[in-house]
Amino acid sequence: MSKNIVIRDLMKIYTKGDNEIHALDHVSLEVEAGEFVALMGPSGSGKTTLLNIIAGVDAPTSGQVFVDEQEITGMSETQKTKWRTRHIGYIFQFYNLLPVLTAYENVELPLLLLPMSKKDRHDHVVAALEAVSILERAKHFPRELSGGQEQRVAIARAIVTDAHLLVADEPTGNLDAESEQEIMTLLKSLNKELNKTILMVTHDDAAAEFADRKVKLAKGKLL
Template sequence: MSDALVSLRNIVKTYRRGQQIVPVLAGVSFDIEAGAFLALMGPSGSGKSTLLNLIAGIDRPDSGQLIVAGEEIGNLDEADLADWRARNVGFIFQFYNLMPVLSALENVELPLLLKDMPRRERTERARLALEMVGLADRADHAPSELSGGQQQRVAIARALITDPTLIVADEPTGDLDRESANDILRLMQRLNDEIGKTIIMVTHDSRAAGHAHAIMHLEKGELSGREDVRA
């Protein structure tokens, strides 16, 4: 489709386990339009996290065409791929991946350290990102001084700081209680609805997936169905 931000064609991925070749993705093809909020669901071992890692440029397919944000990323060398990730992808992980010795503000600033940017500008942008996720008053707190939900909000602010084309989230509510999880999902939904961020989220939780526009189901490395959730 003309407005596809992500386009996959016959993506195949295998891993080697000793002498055994283990198939993970078997010819997956689909498009994701700009501004979508897509949930990837499937049983353990279905290939959903592998698929997310391929789209984010963390891993490479064995074969097939993978175009994200206008770039066929499977053809990039490691240096160009790292640069592409830094410009285009914001990451949200299940366990936050915050640096414990840094404050919330300093954690959010981290992706900007790779850019030629004055310190004052980095700090201002980090404060604005924390304000966007409702944590402006926690900027100087260490991760250990924050709840799990607050830590995940810091991680979301960090994902937003470079204004990425795409946000990928791997089980972003998997380590949270239900109330905190709902808060995070509403925040992600707002980022999608109000500022148009394209989000791809892996989740095992059907209630979490219900916040997306659509759910893509994977089964044994193949797409087994798609359902629209929100208009």
């Protein structure tokens, strides 16, 4: 099996005055293509920091990250922005949908960064909304949707560019038990049927049960 993510000796140190915070402390991790990994650990242990570095949103103090054998940590900001659109889908706890755009328009947004015909774009958006079973709400604004439905739209936005890797930061952290179950079932089916690699931060044991493997961070160290 090929490696989707390879992380080598990652360090992230924040300096505040004399105080050094080791947000990530010699973290090494490999994730296979098609694997579903739950990333757990207490608040402040470095989970979001790790996701942000993998997604190229944040840069480490030292160490390397490879996604599909491409080194993210060596890219310029412009390269990272371009790369991210095609290779990473990011799913957030609070969905991060734009309130002034409809579900359809929110999902279409990442495609506007790519060279793609209008027809192609439309087909991609419809396929993504269909994959998360929310096509009938395409014209609704986020405020007209339930939390679970908003997260479906956000997941459609994450898969619309055909990225292989999904990173999710507490995707069910804001949902009730029933919606959590629905969203986790959806993520699992994207993993199994579309072969998406998923790295998901969660505090929730029930959500983590959907993953193939659990890894734990504590004070920036991978246990």
